[in-house]
Amino acid sequence: MTRSGITRRQLLVATGAATLLSQVPMGFALGRTPIKAPAFIEDLIGKMTLEEKAGQLTLFAAAMQNGAAAAANPVTATSAVTAQIAAAKAGQLTGVFNSSNVLYHERLQKAAMRSRLKIPMLFAADVIHGFTTVFPVPLGESASFEPDLAQRTARAAAMEASAVGIDWTFAPMVDIARDARWGRGVEGAGEDVLLGRRMAQARVRGFQGDKGLDDPEAVVACPKHFCAYGAAEGGLDYNTTDVSERVLRQTYFPPFQAGFDAGAMTTMASFNEISGIPATANKWLLDDVLRGEWDFSGVVVSDYTGDEELIAHGFARDGRDATRLAILAGVDMSMQSGLYLKHLPDLVKSGEVPMAVIDRSVRRVLQLKAQLGLFDDPFRRIKPQAPSRQRLPETLELAREAARKSVVLLKNDDDILPLRSSGQRIALIGPVAQDWDSTKGPWTLFNGDDSGSDLAQGMKSAMADASLLRVVAGSGYATALAGGIQAAVEAARASDVVVMAIGESRDDSGEAHSHTSITIPKVQLDLLDAVAATGKPVVVVLSNGRALALDTVVPKTKAILVAWFLGSSSGAGLADVLFGKTGPSGRLPVSFPREPGQVPYYYDHKITGRPDPKPEALTAFKTHYTTIPNSALFPFGHGLTYGRPEYGALDIGDGKLQAAGTLEVRATVHNRGDRAAEEVVQLYVHDRAASITRPIQELKDFRKVAIAAGGSAEVRFTLRREDLLFIGQDLKPTVEPGVFDLWVAPSAEVDGLHATFELPA
Structure with a gap:
């Protein structure tokens, strides 16, 4: 793939409106200013041996885990407790993951504080949908259509996890998942890009809190799996992904960008390959896009033995080659394989990996530890005698x-x-x-x-x-x-x-x-x-x-x-x-x-050149299966209430969205029932003609409103020009004038209230 960065000038040319620069939505984000590492980090790097540097880039499963945590990953060689403590004391272990034992965390941190350079350990865990209090699985919670709820549950999970010393969670999973056969879809927000962006942003903010990463109740988030893991062929876990760069930028990148824009300082490389190059060794993905275009200054960690799996992919000759490929592509930290610890020193000595590359990754890891406040207080989140924050009444409620x-x-x-x-x-x-x-x-x-x-x-x-x-x-x-x-x-x-x-x-x-x-x-x-x-x-x-x-x-x-x-x-x-x-x-x-034979199925599919004008009639030589229409039994966004929502009047003003203006959309929803209802009112748009074929519908906004029995509610949406951005023929965001369909509806594939508007040239 070629690098397709976007400059401010290119965005202006593509859209024709300077006002867009301050309003670019998540998913087409411009770069952020990189965080400068504290001066003491450079001093530390100058004092470190090659072995100590490799240790700072090496993460292992904790030797002390409960049975459920140990069973969550494949069985691999894990050091004994005494060996891990010795590695911490030798400065050859950056951290461990999936221990919930605060006393073990304390032992390891004390050992690290006896190391030559006294670099603190980092403690991570798979806190996916709760810690000791379990919240609904992320896919289920996303059904709430309440990002605020997701933020609150992530905040509660972080408070419980940080109470036993955990600094870092391998969540949220932000993969767009459109094949129901794939088991990991349960960890994400579903099939829609907008909902995925909003949930990613909410969960990152919940995990990290609003007081800074050095807050004792903050855990750093890790949007994963970068990237397009949810597009695995056949819905088969770990399988090949082969999608165009346009699809990556339009569908799979935006939730990650939303998470990074919300402040996430880590991400995890996915298991899958993209266009023949495994993500763990994909320099275009991890360096050109993530670092170059997006100015991401945080830490990239491999997934569990992901660097070692480059060998089975047929991309690396052996462990040494896999180490070289992963570090040069931009994977800062190796999880569980031990390859970085084993091979990086020799790769640097042989000249195959520049010392500057190692120092760059070490700098990112140490910077993250500094942001978490660990250099100021290595025991910031390790307080065995503190009152328990587990399963409090308000958390269970x-x-x-x-x-x-x-x-x-x-x-x-x-x-x-x-x-x-x-x-x-x-x-x-x-x-x-x-x-x-x-x-x-x-x-x-x-x-x-x-x-x-x-x-x-x-x-x-x-x-x-x-x-x-x-x-x-x-x-x-x-x-x-x-x-x-x-x-x-x-x-x-x-x-x-x-x-x-x-x-x-x-x-x-x-x-x-x-x-x-x-x-x-x-x-x-x-x-x-x-x-x-x-x-x-x-x-x-x-x-x-x-x-x-x-x-x-x-x-x-x-x-x-x-x-x-x-x-x-x-x-x-x-x-x-x-x-x-x-x-x-x-x-x-x-x-x-x-x-079942319809999968993968998702609502915002393309129309094709032969759309079925009457799906219920199954017109010959049109896009449908021989026995069923090309539609869902229960579409995205569907859900009933105990009330009787009825969609009434729709008002879009003059129906024109000017270059620097907005289109105000107002819809009235009545509750004709005798019970109160909460209705999720959804705004969909379709671009009738564009230089790139557009989906049949795209969700652009939603509102959850409470309507009393017999009552009504007016729902307002504001549609802006940048809401119509798509990835054009040059692989850059663009907006084109034309006529658009608009629906305010209770779900996709339901007409609801329909109107058309124009985007003038």
């Missing part, structure tokens, strides 16, 4: 709020929901009913005891008479239980309504959990069939970490709730929604396809 705001109501025929809290006999059936462990979701390495948070407990607590609830597993996630279906049918027949808690276990999502099928396992579908055959109304509560194909589920249900993996307060949060204490307000951050 935040987890409950996040849980209920993450739930998405897909259908609600005959207003079967909310359930009545008294006088209604309810059967709770399915493998998720009492599985509190699974509701935590993947990447929960440090959590406490949430055994009281299962759905059964949450429903019992919400009911006036808990004896009216009958709980039956019916089946396992993928295996039948002896007599399970019979017991489930009996419970259903004795009840007024059935809640089916079915779906995926937490082990079905996350790293190394790609699926060829995105359907509910057959054994659970058989259970659903048997229960539905009783004629009792069925409410399905889905446990899932990805979009699912629900074509066989929808006809057998009255209502469907997407519950994701909701964390520490899962049961209580779900019960709040099921019984109407709060209404459902979540919206899908990923499109749910009609059938």
Whole structure:
């Protein structure tokens, strides 16, 4: 790939408006002023041996981890406790990750303070969606369409993690993920670029706080995986990615830039290759773009043994060659392989790697430690005697709020929901009913005891008479239980309504959990069939970490709730929604396809030269499969409430967006129901003709508004010229005059309120 930097003059020429320079949105950010390293760092670098420099660029898994943390990554050789402490004392270890033991952190830091140069250690962890308090998985939390919520949960997670000495989290994951087969989509914000940008920014700000990185309750964020990991072919983890530079710049770069613009000072190179060059050795990606165009002055760390995997890629001859390629490409720190410690000194002595390259990376690492306040106080976050900040009542209440705001109501025929809290006999059936462990979701390495948070407990607590609830597993996630279906049918027949808690276990999502099928396992579908055959109304509560194909589920249900993996307060949060204490307000951050064979499917796809004018009719020789239209069963942004939102008048003024002006969009939304509702009002735009074909729709803004029963709300959006930027033929941001379609709607693929506006030449 060629370098395609953007200068201020080029942006002016491309847009024709000087006002854009102060308003360039996230995703097309201009460079920032690099942070200058303190003078003492240069003095330290001058005193360091080659071995000490290599040590500052070497990160290992902690020798002391709990079982969940140890199982989160492949089994590799990890030093014993005594060996790690010795390495810290010798100044040959920059830090460790995934220990939650503050006493071990203290031992290591004391050892580092006995080293020759007394350079403090750095402690990192995979704090993905909570620490001891577990919040909804990031994909689920993104369904809230509330960046402020994501910022608050990240702040709470940082407060808990920093309390045991953790300085650095390997989060947020900001990969755009459009293939539901990919298990790691559960860690991100879904398929949309705008939502991905806003969530990335919010989570970075939450982790790092607003008092500076030297605040004892701040942890430095690490947007990952750079870059395009979510575009892995076939949704297969670690697989090849092959996308154009335009797609990188339009789709996959913007959430990273949003995270960096929010202050993130680290990033992680992805496992995948891009156009034949693995990211861990991709100089164009890590140096030309990240450092050159974006002026990123922070630390790039490899993913777990990512540098060593250059050998298996067929890109490096051996470990020594892999080390050379990674450091020269711009990977500052090696995670877990030990290759930098082993090979960097000799590579410098042989002249294959300039000392200046090593010093540059060491400078970045030491600068990060200085920003975290570790040189001022190496024990800043290591306070074994301090009062506990784990699982405080307010943090658990935040987890409950996040849980209920993450739930998405897909259908609600005959207003079967909310359930009545008294006088209604309810059967709770399915493998998720009492599985509190699974509701935590993947990447929960440090959590406490949430055994009281299962759905059964949450429903019992919400009911006036808990004896009216009958709980039956019916089946396992993928295996039948002896007599399970019979017991489930009996419970259903004795009840007024059935809640089916079915779906995926937490082990079905996350790293190394790609699926060829995105359907509910057959054994659970058989259970659903048997229960539905009783004629009792069925409410399905889905446990899932990805979009699912629900074509066989929808006809057998009255209502469907997407519950994701909701964390520490899962049961209580779900019960709040099921019984109407709060209404459902979540919206899908990923499109749910009609059938599994549609994936990868995402709403903002291209129109093609043969769009289907009547999707429901499946016109011949048009873009659709032979049996289904090219649309989602439940599109991005979809979600119902217990109210009755109705979209009314739309006002866009004169319908012209001038060069230096704005287009004010006003829409009225009524609630015709007898219950209050929270509606996520979404603004979509389509460019009818451009020098690069444009998506059928693009989300440009959204507002979450509360509307009282029988009430109305006016929602206002401000559309600016820079909101219409796209990557042009010269691979630079541009805006072109023309006619645009505009929709204010409750979801993608729904017309809602439609108008057109003009961008004059």
